[in-house]
Amino acid sequence: MGDPKIIAIVSGKGGVGKTMLAVAMANELARSRRTLLLDLDFFNRGLTGLFASLKPRSTQTEVAAPKFLRTNADTAWSVSEVSTNLFMVYYDDIDDSQSGLLEAADVKALANELSGYVSYLAGEFKCDFVVLDCHGGPDKTSFAACLAATRSVLVSEPDRITLHGTLNFLRTMRREAPSAAVDIRLIFNKVVAAFGPMFLFSFYRQFLQSEFGGRELLAIYPLELYLTKAFEKMPFLTTAYPQSQLAAKTRLVLHELFKDDPKSGCRRKSPSSARSPHSWASTTWGDGQRF
Amino acid sequence: MGPLQEILARLGTVKNPVLFTSGAFSISDLYLCKDLFQATNPIAIVTGAVMYLLAVGVVLIGLAFYIYAFLRLPSTAQELVFLQEGSAALARHNASQRVGRAKKRRPDG
Numbered sequence: 188m189g190d191p192k193i194i195a196i197v198s199g200k201g202g203v204g205k206t207m208l209a210v211a212m213a214n215e216l217a218r219s220r221r222t223l224l225l226d227l228d229f230f231n232r233g234l235t236g237l238f239a240s241l242k243p244r245s246t247q248t249e250v251a252a253p254k255f256l257r258t259n260a261d262t263a264w265s266v267s268e269v270s271t272n273l274f275m276v277y278y279d280d281i282d283d284s285q286s287g288l289l290e291a292a293d294v295k296a297l298a299n300e301l302s303g304y305v306s307y308l309a310g311e312f313k314c315d316f317v318v319l320d321c322h323g324g325p326d327k328t329s330f331a332a333c334l335a336a337t338r339s340v341l342v343s344e345p346d347r348i349t350l351h352g353t354l355n356f357l358r359t360m361r362r363e364a365p366s367a368a369v370d371i372r373l374i375f376n377k378v379v380a381a382f383g384p385m386f387l388f389s390f391y392r393q394f395l396q397s398e399f400g401g402r403e404l405l406a407i408y409p410l411e412l413y414l415t416k417a418f419e420k421m422p423f424l425t426t427a428y429p430q431s432q433l434a435a436k437t438r439l440v441l442h443e444l445f446k447d448d449p450k451s452g453c454r455r456k457s458p459s460s461a462r463s464p465h466s467w468a469s470t471t472w473g474d475g476q477r478f
Numbered sequence: 479m480g481p482l483q484e485i486l487a488r489l490g491t492v493k494n495p496v497l498f499t500s501g502a503f504s505i506s507d508l509y510l511c512k513d514l515f516q517a518t519n520p521i522a523i524v525t526g527a528v529m530y531l532l533a534v535g536v537v538l539i540g541l542a543f544y545i546y547a548f549l550r551l552p553s554t555a556q557e558l559v560f561l562q563e564g565s566a567a568l569a570r571h572n573a574s575q576r577v578g579r580a581k582k583r584r585p586d587g
Contacts, residue, residue: 347563347567350564351567355571358571358574358575358578361575379556381554382557383557386561390560390564394564
């Protein structure tokens with residue numbers, strides 16, 4: 188098995204739907220590939236809270252704690268399979284000295300350690316993909332996750348405060364790791380009906396595309412209130428609501444992220460079929476299962 | 479943003495009423511000019527022709543404006559506000575980056 192494909196989900200502000208997107212992506216990947224989900228929001232731990240109820244039901248496998256947290260030997264880090272092919276990392280609360288370590292760390296060194304730790308976990312559980320759910324805001328762990336990731340996704344909303352946070356995230360990351368080449372793409376999430384997709388694409392091209400290295404806007408997710416309400420009760424929304432925009436767009440996003448990566452398992456179709464309006468639907472992964 | 483640009487930007491939010499009004503005006507105008515065309519008085523016929531051309535012109539202008547607004551202008555008040563705030567946020571972001579770069583270039587001590 189080669190290096191795992193790491194997807195970092197970051198944002199410049201909390202509450203934009205990172206965790207929902209991270210779980211949706213991990214759940215869709217887990218349909219055909221072994222996938223690991225790691226909560227890198229050490230302060231809020233929303234993802235850990237979401238899967239807390241599943242922890243007692245599943246078998247726990249103890250794993251080593253990451254070195255960058257300088258954890259005690261008695262600190263428990265474990266991994267359990269919360270759904271078929273989907274592995275979740277559980278750990279205890281971090282203390283003040285550990286959060287201080289994270290804040291004082293050098294981003295590149297932290298990225299190296301994080302990359303090594305994620306590779307270790309992926310190797311232990313034979314995972315092809317790792318999804319990192321980061322803290323909502325510009326913190327060093329998020330920057331390190333972006334540097335360590337194969338693909339990074341910055342989640343934003345079309346409003347002034349979130350846009351300000353998004354730009355601040357990019358600016359701070361550039362300051363913290365000026366020479367690092369980060370493959371980061373933008374997603375507009377929770378988009379209300381007042382915003383047309385044409386407007387958002389045009390806005391992105393006019394103002395933001397250069398900030399993302401000329402890459403296209405990755406996706407626009409509409410606000411689906413029924414999913415937001417159901418998320419806490421059933422985290423695997425793309426399984427429960429396969430016809431939702433969340434499910435359809437997540438499949439497209441994953442295809443878009445890895446279409447140029449031959450090792451990802453996303454087989455690229457011939458140019459003629461790629462032009463077909465339904466080509467995305469026929470995209471298959473490794474074992475032929477629909478992605 | 480100058481006053482003309484601001485007016486133009488706001489016009490996108492009224493593209494539907496503009497198309498509806500121009501369409502309704504043209505239909506009623508075409509209906510009215512039908513009777514004038516059938517009159518024997520040449521002045522009435524000329525007036526009917528002018529009204530006909532006016533109706534066609536108004537509907538074409540309405541359509542052209544709708545297409546332009548659909549493709550280029552913000553369609554809702556929320557889009558307009560986001561566009562204005564977004565461009566202001568980006569100007570601040572660029573200014574902050576310039577300041578950051580200038581600080582970096584400044585020699586220490």
